[in-house]
Structures are given as structure tokens and as C-alpha cells.
Amino acid sequence: MRYALRRLGFFVVTLWIALTLNFLLPRLMPGNPALAMLSKFHGELSPKAVNALEILFGVNTKESLLSQYFGYLHQILTGNFGTSLSQYPAPVSSVIGSAIWWTLGLVGIATFLAFVLGTGLGIVSAWRRGSKLDSVVPPTFVIVSAIPYFWIAMVLVLIFGLTLHWFPSQGGYYVTTDTPGLNFTFFQDVLNHAFLPAVSLLIATIGTWILTMRNTMITTLAEDYVRMARAKGLPNRRIMLDYAARNAILPNLTGFAMSLGFVVSGAILIEYVFNYPGVGFMLLQAVSSEDYPLMQGLFLLITVAVLFAILVADVLTALLDPRTRTAS
């Protein structure tokens, strides 16, 4: 319990620092970039929207930095992220809401599959140490882990999208012929469009799971309780899964949390290559159209999502591993 509380405390502190970064960055940059943005959109905004943006970015106020800071915190904590400039007058929160499900679905499924498949391959690879599988798989994925995510996406687009025409390679569904709704054709269309981005993400991330799992499992295989299980004459399958893998999977769970930031980052680039209508693609669009409120909102959302996932993984580790509960 105390462990969970401490992790919760860390979550709050990190969140607060991320918020503060968001507050400080535009103010620290030479020639407050928000000023240029505001003057660019000036005639098109209502006075109320301008006022809210001025609080967010600290433009045209004579308030001290500290009172600006509290005004900003108040706005964010009450859920007011300002107005999107590129999709005026929609508030940032509703613009983000339209994109978030695409990313959650894509990243969620791809990450889950990568975790399950990667951990499985890691287990087998460590168990059959020195076999053909084990001599091929780890080095292959060491190399794959160095490949930029977007390049994997590009190659898949080129081969399966543009050359073979097996899968669509742009967008989340056929915007012209299909209307979003709860029907089978739309569902199928979405799956079709999600296939290549999901596979890109899967290829890019699976290596981490394989390597972490394999390396920890090799260490557990040398433990005495594994030897004991062998001496008892237990079936190999049972030793592999219940004795070695079960104890080796914990670092993979923690690693899961740690690498989530990378997965999200990679998803941004993959969405960009596929023009996939998720939050990553939206973030880059917000950057190129200088829609800073939307950009800040998305950065906060991504950060909160990652921090929350880490919190969940931490608590999960504590539940599964008694040592973390007692260790200070």
C-alpha cells in the first residue's frame, strides 16, 4: 500500500512538472512564439477566446509570472485547454476527442500483440539456448530496433500498399465512400486501414520484448529452483512456463511501462506516414499550422497517458512481486 502511494505521489509530481514545462516553454523561447501565432489569427477570434489564449501563453498581460502560472494551472485543471486555432471555434478538448480513439485502438492492439508475441518468442528463444531460433532471432531484432519506425512504415506502404495493392496505405477509412457508423462495412474498412500501421508498430516494438524476456529468462534458468524442478523430473513445458518464465516476466512488465513513451513516439511517426487520423498525426498538423493550444493539449494528453500507464504497471508489479512491496 505504501509503495502504491509513493508511486501515486511520483505520478502527481511528474504530472505537475510536465504542466510546468508546458507553461514555461513558450515563455522561455526567444520572442514568445505565441505572440506571432496570436497576431496571425487575430481578426478571426472572439475576444473571449483571445483572453483565454493570452492566459495560456502569457501574452499581453501585465501580471507577474507567478499569478500567470496560477491562472494557467487553474485553467488546465478545470479542463479548459483553450480553443483550437486551426479548427476554430472548436475547443481543443473536443478536437482531441475526435482523434484519440483512433490512436488508442491502433497503439493498444499493436502493443498488446507485440507484448504477447515478443514475450513468447523470448521465452522459447531462451529455453532453446544456442538453437537455430536463438541464434537468428535476437541479433535480427537488435538490428530491427535500430530502424526508425517511420522507415518500416514506408517500406510497408511501398510493398503492400502501392505495389501489391493488398491494403490501403492512407487514412483511417475511405473518407469519400464510407460514412462512420456502427455497421459491418465501416468496421471492415477501419480494420483494413489499420492493418499496415499496426504491423509497422508491431515490427518496430516486438524486439524489445523478445530481448528483455530472453535475457532475464536466461538468468532465471540458472537459478536453483529451476534445477530443483528438473531434478524432480517435471515436464519441460511446466519448468519453462511455470518456473522460469513466470519469474522472468516481471522486468518485461516494468519495461512495458518504460518503453511506452517510445511506443507513443513511434506511433506519431507511423501515423504521419499513413496519414492516420490519430493524435500523433494531429500533433504534427498542429505544429505545422502553428496551432499551439492544440499542440500543448496533445502533449499534455500524451504525457498523462504515458504516466498513467506507468502507474498502472508499477502497481501491477507491486501486486505480482512481493519484493517491491518490502524494499524501500
Place this chain on the structure above:
Amino acid sequence: MAMPVSGVPTETPATQVPELGSARALGRIGRAVRLSRKATIGAVLLAIFILIALFPGVIAHDSPTQDAYAPQLGISTAHLLGTNHYGQDLFAQLVYGTRNVLIIAFVVGLATTTIAVLIGVAAAYLGGLADSSLNVVTDVLLVIPLFPLLIVIAAYAHGGTTLVLIAAITVTSWSYTARQLRSQALTLRNRDFLEAARVRGERPLYIILVELIPTMTSLLVAAFLTNALYAVLFASSLQFIGLGDPNTVSWGTTLYWAENNAALQTGEPLWAIAPGFLIATLGAAFALLNYAFDEIGNPALRPVRKVRKKKGNEERAG
């Protein structure tokens, strides 16, 4: 900044001391690179890239930026990779672009490792309040998603010149190494040889620089390689999405222009695929070297040799 011209990228840590321990550690690393096939491949690849970056004019005879030729020429002996939409020679562009990527990789790799040494070792050695406060900073940076943060920084900076990219990546990505070095230093803190130095009356700075850091040489080299790899990936990604300086000659910028002209969709796939391939190859060089160092640092991971039947006997430090 000096790049090693020799084949083996034995980047010495910033606080290199001509100590016996450190020299021996470097010798051991050099031998390990020769012995491990993964490390040899990585070292050779890296050496080739360094040579290209140093002497691009010897390999490519065209200008990387001039629109000197007809657009969209195919592959020929005059244009090994053809020309792009603007009539630039793609091969020359990629050859000249090597330097930018390598500068970013080496500078960021060295700078982040140095910062990590300072913060990690200081935290471990000083202990107490300094340790806990440095720890909080490290932990927070460790979990904030870096790439979105870099995007936000680069967006406010209105596109990053190489210098901005280097600074932004360095400031945000030292935390993992600092964490590693801290725990390593913690395990060493109460060892006898450090105690002896303290009894001799050496100053803390001397102990850290001359006694403590040389024992961590292989860890530092591994950290440098990891950081260089991430610098390559981050910087190229930022340049790719248009947050670098579009006039820089580098692989990421080439990708940016290719994406801008929908190179994949308009029948110029090489324009987009080739620079990405080079980024992946350079990344692989760093990753292979790093993997080999992992095996040096953790003997349990070394490939099993010959005898395989003897199960349960894993301690063949081979």
C-alpha cells in the same frame, strides 16, 4: 570535436585519464570488438560511415544541393541512385548528408554521457539530499515521453538548426544513462580501493575522476553508443517531419523533401527509401556494437559455445 578515424570507435569518456586501469579497460574493449562478430560488423560499418563523412568529395562528384540535372533520372553510372524531383543527384546528397548525422550522433552521445556521468556519479557519491533531488529530476525526465517533448521544443524554436537539435536532444535524454551510472557508482562507493584513496587524503574530485570513473569504462562506452543511436533516430525523425532546418544537407532532410513531394506515391521510391535505409544501417552499427558490449558486461548473455547438452550449467564465462 574529434572523430576517431580508426576502425574501432573506442570513444574515450570525456574525463579520460592516462591511468593504467582505464588503458587496460580500453584494450579489453578493443579485443572484445575483434573477437565478437556482431561488434566487428558494427565497427566496420561505423568506420565506413566516418570515412564518408570525413571525405564526401572523394566519393561523390556532384553537388548535393544544386538542381543541376534533369529531374527524375533513373539509376545510371552517372547517377548511382538517380536524381530527384528537383534534379539533384540523390547519391551525392546522401554522401554529403552523412556528416550532419554523424556530428549529431557523436556530439549528443558525448554530451549526454558526460552530463550523465556528472549527475549520476555525483548523486551516488554525495548521497543525502543532493542524491534524492537529482534522483527526482532523473526519474521525471525518464518517464516524460521525449519525442513529443522534442516536437514541442522544436516547434517553439521554429524549426531546429543542427545546433538546436543537438541542444534539445542532449538536454532531454541523459536520464537513462545517469540512472545506470548512479547504481553502478553506488555499488562501488564502499569498495576498498576507494576507501584507500580516501585514507590517503585524496580530494573527492580526484577520487571520482581518477579512481571511480575508469572502472566504469565499458559502461560508459555502452552508454555513449546507446545515446548516439537515439540521437540519430530522434534527429532524423525531427528533420523528417519538417522540424529541422530544411536547408541542411542530411538524411532526415532528404526524407522530408521526399515526403513533401509524395515520392513514394509518384514513382520515386528511392528518394524516400534510400535515406531511411542509411539511417537504419547507421543505427544498426551502433546497436550491434552496443549488444556486443552488453555481452561483455554480462557474461551470462554470451553465446553458448560447443557443449549444449549439459543443462543447468550456465556458468561458462567464456
